[in-house]
Amino acid sequence: MGKTWLAAALGLGGVSSVTSEHGQSVPDESAPSASVPGRRTASWAGWLVVGLYLLASFALTWRLWADPAGRMVAGNPGDTNLFAWFMRYSATAVSHGRLPALVTTGLNAPQGISLMWNTSVLLPGILLAPVTLLAGPQTSLTILLTAGFAGSAASLFWVLRRWGASLVAAGLGGAVYGFSPALLAAGIGHFHLQFAVLPPLIIDALLRLLTGRGSAVRSGLRLGLLAAAQLFTGEELLADTAVAAAVMVAVLVLGHPRATAAAVRTRARPILGGLGVTVGAMALTCGYALWVQFRGPLASHGSPWLVTEFHTYPYALVTPSGALLFHTSASAAAAASYPEPLPEYLAYLGWPLLIVLAVSAVAFWRDPRVRLAAVTFALLELFSLGVVRGTVDGWRYPVWVLPWHWLQHVPLLADLLPDRLSIPAAGAAGALLAFALDRARGLGVRAGHPRLIGLVAGAVAVLAVLPLIPRPVTVTAVSPLPAGWQAAFADLRLAASDHVLLIPDLQVGMRWQAESGVPGSMVGGGATIAPAPDGQATSYIYNRRPTAKYLEALYLGSPGGHAPSSAQMRADLAYWHLAAIVAVTTRDTRLGRYLTAEFGPPTIQVGDMLAWRQPVLHALRGRLAPLRREGTCLAWRRSSSPAEPGSSARTFANGCWAMAAQ
Numbered sequence: 001m002g003k004t005w006l007a008a009a010l011g012l013g014g015v016s017s018v019t020s021e022h023g024q025s026v027p028d029e030s031a032p033s034a035s036v037p038g039r040r041t042a043s044w045a046g047w048l049v050v051g052l053y054l055l056a057s058f059a060l061t062w063r064l065w066a067d068p069a070g071r072m073v074a075g076n077p078g079d080t081n082l083f084a085w086f087m088r089y090s091a092t093a094v095s096h097g098r099l100p101a102l103v104t105t106g107l108n109a110p111q112g113i114s115l116m117w118n119t120s121v122l123l124p125g126i127l128l129a130p131v132t133l134l135a136g137p138q139t140s141l142t143i144l145l146t147a148g149f150a151g152s153a154a155s156l157f158w159v160l161r162r163w164g165a166s167l168v169a170a171g172l173g174g175a176v177y178g179f180s181p182a183l184l185a186a187g188i189g190h191f192h193l194q195f196a197v198l199p200p201l202i203i204d205a206l207l208r209l210l211t212g213r214g215s216a217v218r219s220g221l222r223l224g225l226l227a228a229a230q231l232f233t234g235e236e237l238l239a240d241t242a243v244a245a246a247v248m249v250a251v252l253v254l255g256h257p258r259a260t261a262a263a264v265r266t267r268a269r270p271i272l273g274g275l276g277v278t279v280g281a282m283a284l285t286c287g288y289a290l291w292v293q294f295r296g297p298l299a300s301h302g303s304p305w306l307v308t309e310f311h312t313y314p315y316a317l318v319t320p321s322g323a324l325l326f327h328t329s330a331s332a333a334a335a336a337s338y339p340e341p342l343p344e345y346l347a348y349l350g351w352p353l354l355i356v357l358a359v360s361a362v363a364f365w366r367d368p369r370v371r372l373a374a375v376t377f378a379l380l381e382l383f384s385l386g387v388v389r390g391t392v393d394g395w396r397y398p399v400w401v402l403p404w405h406w407l408q409h410v411p412l413l414a415d416l417l418p419d420r421l422s423i424p425a426a427g428a429a430g431a432l433l434a435f436a437l438d439r440a441r442g443l444g445v446r447a448g449h450p451r452l453i454g455l456v457a458g459a460v461a462v463l464a465v466l467p468l469i470p471r472p473v474t475v476t477a478v479s480p481l482p483a484g485w486q487a488a489f490a491d492l493r494l495a496a497s498d499h500v501l502l503i504p505d506l507q508v509g510m511r512w513q514a515e516s517g518v519p520g521s522m523v524g525g526g527a528t529i530a531p532a533p534d535g536q537a538t539s540y541i542y543n544r545r546p547t548a549k550y551l552e553a554l555y556l557g558s559p560g561g562h563a564p565s566s567a568q569m570r571a572d573l574a575y576w577h578l579a580a581i582v583a584v585t586t587r588d589t590r591l592g593r594y595l596t597a598e599f600g601p602p603t604i605q606v607g608d609m610l611a612w613r614q615p616v617l618h619a620l621r622g623r624l625a626p627l628r629r630e631g632t633c634l635a636w637r638r639s640s641s642p643a644e645p646g647s648s649a650r651t652f653a654n655g656c657w658a659m660a661a662q
Helices: 002-009 039-065 077-095 122-127 129-135 137-162 167-178 181-186 198-211 216-231 235-255 257-295 329-336 351-363 368-384 418-447 450-468 485-492 508-516 546-556 566-576 590-599
Strands: 017-019 025-027 071-073 390-392 395-397 475-477 499-503 529-531 537-539 578-584 604-606 609-613 628-630 633-637 656-660
Touching: 039 071, 039 137, 039 167, 071 077, 071 137, 077 122, 077 129, 077 137, 077 508, 122 129, 122 137, 129 137, 137 167, 137 181, 137 198, 137 418, 167 418, 167 450, 181 418, 198 216, 198 235, 198 257, 198 418, 216 235, 216 257, 235 257, 235 368, 235 418, 351 368, 351 418, 351 450, 368 418, 418 450, 485 508, 485 578, 485 604, 485 609, 499 508, 499 546, 546 566, 546 578, 546 590, 578 590, 590 609
Parallel strands: 499 578
Antiparallel strands: 017 025, 071 475, 390 395, 529 537, 578 609, 604 609, 628 633, 633 656
């Protein structure tokens, strides 16, 4: 009984069902069947839908494809440059015949970063390594973005077909998810969220395990491998998917407690066995990586971001941004002034679709699939509101009415960014629309006017989705390598482990490092995540040394505040253990003059590059007597006496210094 009820409730048996007065599921002969006469025709039609998704994805990203290696999505250069760095990092490891190391000092030297605490998209990076090596990291990101739109739509389309949706309904539902404003916004530099191909497959695998369709071992193995793949693609989206799956299971259990109890009695052992296989598969594939994340040398805890800032403002649900085809200047301005960054404008669905979804949920509530999708969608959207008080049409609601208020202290959920639950919510909206469309067509069959009512229902669904049509993504040029970049690093002859302070250090330096592969170890790191001294996860943005901040301010031409003191500069240099300082500037700029005054004439000057090998503060040189002179080089041995004058400055060198005599 449990197996029959669950399979029918989810529409997995190829037969739609409704719930009788006694709470049991019975077949609904008026609903359209998922089967289509002629398997070859159905298969061909399904591939046609996937082809249309690909065409739509290329139409959305065509500006990138005009120059895939030289253009990127505009609006979030820092994160895009960081993902380009991750692509290069994985490709470099593959080119040496190994998997990427999970801890590296390639960024944020000397502390380094844990790849498991960062959005490192390891699996896509490894799979796209040949593209990165041949055509550059930005080409790989362009492929990943395009595949994210089309693949996410195709993924949900395939799952909806398995749940009994018709071809047209599943095609429309897949499009709502794959080309949703949520994924469109995530595409602005958040590739780990935009590539949302796996979440529908994970939920489908879980439901197949619970319903007993197929071998429990195979279902558990499939679920484990899919979850592992998502872990190495985007760990945060895996957590969002787990929340959505938990909501769906809770809705099923609470909606039919008697049938659930019967299902547990008859299927407890195979379900537990399948889940055991899932855990085993994940332990084999992810166990070491998770150990590195939570017990490794750079293990952290908590979130590096202020979680309460990442929540959906209700007006975002109905205010279209300028990235959509149908918008007004007022709505675009409202979206542009959103209190959170543009990649967080995830919630928009529009009044037409929200009204259609609400009416469909009420009209077809007896259909278990509609009910499941509707409740899941509603709860995920409520979760995305977070825990911050808000105002709707002048009415201010208290935080205790928000479900997330009661969940925010649950382990793991406390560090989740609630607004990003809008991504699985878009999938639930697509599923609800698909099942409701089929139910409306079923009413036409019952009324004797299948063609007329089917056309009307289809027209209403299409009109509701029209406001979601996106415009082609806005692009900007990738910052090219500065003149003299390769020559400067070639002359420096640095080892891969040598630490380099690159100015600018915050964003664009990562891009140049990703494009060229040098330097091997850089002080900067953009929004990379690493532990603070107390173990709290934090970002390089919040932990930059004063010297780096001031030098970048000079590079940008901003006032930059007060220059760091000599003591502060000595402390920063001692912390970094620098082999070189490299600045993208010339000697006649403020930055060039300042560096020359502090470190003497540059060791290397080529193109737009200045470089100092083994930098020593100019003010210290007269106080340090050279131990040895050989040719044009001077050398100083590190002092062993902390009390000796100048010794605190000498301790940053690795045994000795060497530099060209002035």
